[in-house]
Amino acid sequence: MFQMKQMLVWSTQKICPSPNFDKMLKHPLFMMIDGMSQAYRAYFAIRGLANSQGLPTNAIYGFAIMLKRVIEKYPPDYICVALDSSEPTARHTQYGLYKATRKRMPPDLAQQIPYIRRFCEAMRIKVLEVSGHEADDILGTISSQAVNAGFYPVVVTLDKDLYQLVDTILILNTSKDDMIVDREKVRELFGVAPEQIPDLLGLWGDSSDNIPGAPGIGEKGARDLIQKFGSIEALLDRAPEVQNPKHRTSVLENKQQILLSRQLVVIDTKVPLQVEWTDFKVQPPDRAALMPLLRELEFTGLIKEYLPPEAGPVVEILRTETLPDIRDRVVFDVQSDRVSLWSGREIVASVPLDERLGPILSNPAIHKITYDVKEAILKLRRRGIELVPPYDDPLLMAYLLFPNRGKYELSDVVFDLMGETVSPGEERTPWIDRILKDLAPKVQEQVERPYREIEIPLSAVLVEMELAGLRVDVGVLERMSKEMGAQLDDLTRRICEIADCDFNINSPRQLGEILFDKLNLPRPRKLRKSGQYSTAVEILEELAEKHELPRLVLDYRQLAKFKSTYVDVIPKLLDPKTGRLHTSFHQAAASTGRLSSSNPNLQNIPVRADLGRKIRGAFIPEQGWWFVAADYSQVELRILAHLSGDERLAEAFSAGEDVHRRTAAAVLGLPIEAVTPAQRERAKAVNFGIVYGQTPFGLAQQLGISPEEAAEFISRYFERYQGVQRYIENCLSEARDTGVTRTLFGRIRQHPEINSRNGMRRSMAERTAINSPIQGTAADIIKIAMIRIDAELRRQKLRTRMVLQVHDELIFEVPEDELSVRDSVQDLMQNVVRLDVPLTVDVKQGKTWEQLG
The missing domain is CATH 3.30.420.10 (Ribonuclease H-like superfamily/Ribonuclease H)
Structure with missing residues (x-):
């Protein structure tokens, strides 16, 4: 038998030779991978990895990374992967409690084993599975046969049971920095020779497989006994010579259990295997099989590594x-x-x-x-x-x-x-x-419908809007910049006075030292990746209730952000030829279908913030022109009323009532005239919270009430609006069955985490599944309105131009003599689609964007 008794030491990326290394390399290297141990290790080492369809992929990814690493370090000539059989083995017959304490394979790991098998097959790596036999025994058998056939076997495993075979193989332990284990390494690790590993484990036991061993004898005791007596048979024959009384008693009282334990850990090298060595020859991957698999798993990085790109189309x-x-x-x-x-x-x-x-x-x-x-x-x-x-x-x-x-x-x-x-x-x-x-x-x-009827025609409309641009009063922004600069200087002075030292307010590290070390404010529970305490907005807002400095820092940050993002930047973005600001609109952006803009992002200027209103005041129409704004009123709630078919909600809209006041009255059991402003605000939060799938906890945080109160309010809401509750249930059911939700116009959105076992991910997916048809339909409606209004303006050959879209609002620049276009715009927007409730559009005009409200 060809034996490997010379130690190989791994250094950098190579196996450094021992004196007989050249002789060993005369034999083809046969790499044999313990697939189950590698899958388990990858599963527990990598957490939370899944593709966009929600398929867990952590074990597959870890296995693929391991495989690439070991075959690059130790390029084999032959290769195979062994997997466990799902059927009971001979060891279960010998010992009914074999592996009885081991938890069942986690379902999301079991889900990945077929993919690991597919991956190996796509890599043209032979997978060995034998009914009623474990991967260890398959590896023991194939390695024994391979040695007899003149191969140089290296078993890639994490399992110490296989160390008993090291006399005929080498072990590559991937949990120990790819440590090469030969005969001398086994002695170094366990203090016994490879052939004594079954004796060692027979005494020590193996809790992972529920092998009992000798009660009271651990690793050290077992090692000492085998070193002294050489084998379990010799130990049992000379048990009275054991000096440790506890160990002596255990050996004398558990002879049969010790013998059984050893028998259970002995690798079976006689598994019925019919092999053709050519089946194990290393081959290039099956590109046609591997490419779609890696794409399905969304391992884009591995595609580049495993499958170098082929030449592109030759033209x-x-x-x-x-x-x-x-x-x-x-x-x-x-x-x-x-x-x-x-x-x-x-x-x-x-x-x-x-x-x-x-x-x-x-x-x-x-x-x-x-x-x-x-x-x-x-x-x-x-x-x-x-x-x-x-x-x-x-x-x-x-x-x-x-x-x-x-x-x-x-x-x-x-x-x-x-x-x-x-x-x-x-x-x-x-x-x-x-x-x-x-x-x-x-x-x-x-x-087909959203593509042909919405996105394709909308492209040309967006071009018209970008070319039109917006006129800006640069003087307003210049004055704002000076005022904001002075305010920032004043805030800096006040902050440093309170801190009693000068420091860089923009440095999270320095700010954290002031807040948590110098002022001793309560430290946040979590640290940033850098090891520093977070000074994020939510942290500062919480601290602001306890100290003035965090509040001033928040004011400083908001002022600095508005100044650097808008006030100082907008004048630099004006087109020198037109003198106007030509923002860019993006269709392929938000997953809901909403548009976004950049250079600058005008949609993110907050309408309710004082600074936001002032910045909007710098946008003005041409001389003798007006801005006209047409804004859908409560469009998402109206879409909810239509999609849910809730009669009470639809009735409120059809009657033109204040739907938030109506909700408050219905939920609280009050006459509508008795509803207070605070009660209306609470009902408004619930109405919009329902649209966005808000939880009782989220509502409680928003309203500053207890989660119990919030849950009670939501419960009463659903008692009143049962159609809405049915809509949510149906929406979630469809998403769970198909993984997809659709808008009224056929726009789709996938929800891959909707059936996730991770509660946080599943909850997030449920919220998006509830909201996407509503928010997506709102996006579709305003896009269709934009297309139809653009066509109408062209038909009438008007100079009026659509210049901006912000959420549910369209803004136009209108000549004085065309202000009657307000009525056409309102009519077109309100009749884009016939819902069970009327669409209402509020129209305003002004000489600045700020005046539009």
Whole structure:
């Protein structure tokens, strides 16, 4: 038998040779992996990892990382993975209590074992499972056969039972920094030879497998006895010679139990295995199987590591001044001064970005495809080129199909869908075409209506709004900046006086030292990752009730944020040609379907904050023009009334009543005229809290009442509005069954954590499942209104322009002689969709944004 008795010491990334190392390497290295021990270790070492569908992936990920690491450190010639059988083994027959104390495999680990098996198969790694046999015995058998066949076996395991085989194998212990274990290492670790491990464990026992051993004899006692007597048989024969009375009594009284324990830990090397050694030969991964698996698991980093990108589509780029002959379909990509045009052949035409593109991009008979059509329309418009429908945009397709994904750069979408990499500077049009062909059928099946009727036509509307921009009174902002600068100086002085020293208020570390060390204010329970105490807003707000300094710091932070984010930045963002602010609107942003804006984010200027109102006062219309604001009133509650079919809620809206006062009266059992402002505010919090899936605890915090009072208020609410309660139950039931919720117009949102065993994650998913159809429908409604209003303004050839969308409000810049457009806007918005309750739109006008309220 080929034996390995020379110690191998691992250093850096290599096995450093012992004197006989060259001789050993004459044998092919056969790596044998104890799959179950590795899966368990990964499961407990990595917590909370799951894909976007809620599938736990921590054990799979840890296993994959381990596998990559060990095969890179010790490249094998042959490889296999052994897994346990689910059926009882011979050890269970010998000892009915075998593993009886071991908890059942956690369900979310059991869920991952088939994926580990699939992963191994996709890696073309042979998986060994034998009914009624444990992975240890399979490894013992295959390693014994492999040694006889001339291989060099290395078993990758965490299980000390397998150390008894070290005379014929090496152990790679991945829990000990990938420690190589040979015969000498076993002696160092356990004080006995590998063949004595069963004797050692027979006395010591093994609590993880419920192997009893000898009562009262632990690891040290067992080691001392085996070192002295050599084996259990010799120990039992000479039991009277044991000096320790306690140990002597245990050995004399538990002979059969000791023998059984040893028998239970002996590795069976006779498992019936029929093997073909060629099945274990290391091979390249099965790319066609591994790629979709890693994509399903969302192991994007591992895709790059396990599957280096293949070459992208091979095309020739022809720089030309002449337009290609394109008749029915073109994929195009707008760069800074050129446009790539591709019709699906081998050649991409790169042509100048000028009016000569008109015959192609303005031709309604040609189907146009581009990535981020809003940006393409904007760039083309600035060169005097109109992009005329029909056109498609894979970015919007990806956004509607995967609204939780968050990142929609072309390279991200290509990688997520195909696991391939778009190199910087690479021609994009073939990639755009490939992902379009992947996504288009899914869009048609799942989200055709919001794609065709909302997002695609909205792109052109947003371009018009961006081009229109907003006029800004820079003088107002300059005066504000000076005033805010003086206020910040004053706050700095006051804060430092209270602290009795100068320090950097913007430094969390220095502020924490002042608050918690110098002033001895109550320390927060949790530390930041840096080890410092948190000085986040919620911490400061709590401390502000006890001391003046945290309150002043909060004032300082708010003032500094408004100054740096808006007051000082907006003048720098004005277009030198138009003198106006051209904010950017983003469709593929919020998972609910809401729009966002940037440069700057005008939607985040708080309307109720005094500073927010002052900043809005700097936005003004053209001379002789007005701002007109049209705002949906309580649109989400009206959508709730419609979706839930709750008669009482619908009745309140249809009657034009104050729904919050009505709710307070209904829940508290009061006449509506007897409801106090405080009671109305409480009812308002409940109404909107229901929309956002608020818990009694959350409501209690918001209203400053006990959780019991909040729970009682919510309970009374549902007694009164039973239709709302049924809606919530149905919504959650649908989400649990399908993982998805839909808006009235077919926009979807996935809720992968809705069935999670993690209570916090499940609760969050339940809240979003309740809210998404409501908030998403509100987003759809205002988007449809924007499309229809834009069409109406064009039809009437009005100069009025839509300039801003903020939440449920649209803002227009209107010439004095077109103010009658208010009525058209209000009518269009109120009739976007017929609900069971009326949609109400409040319209205001003013000479500044601030005056719109």
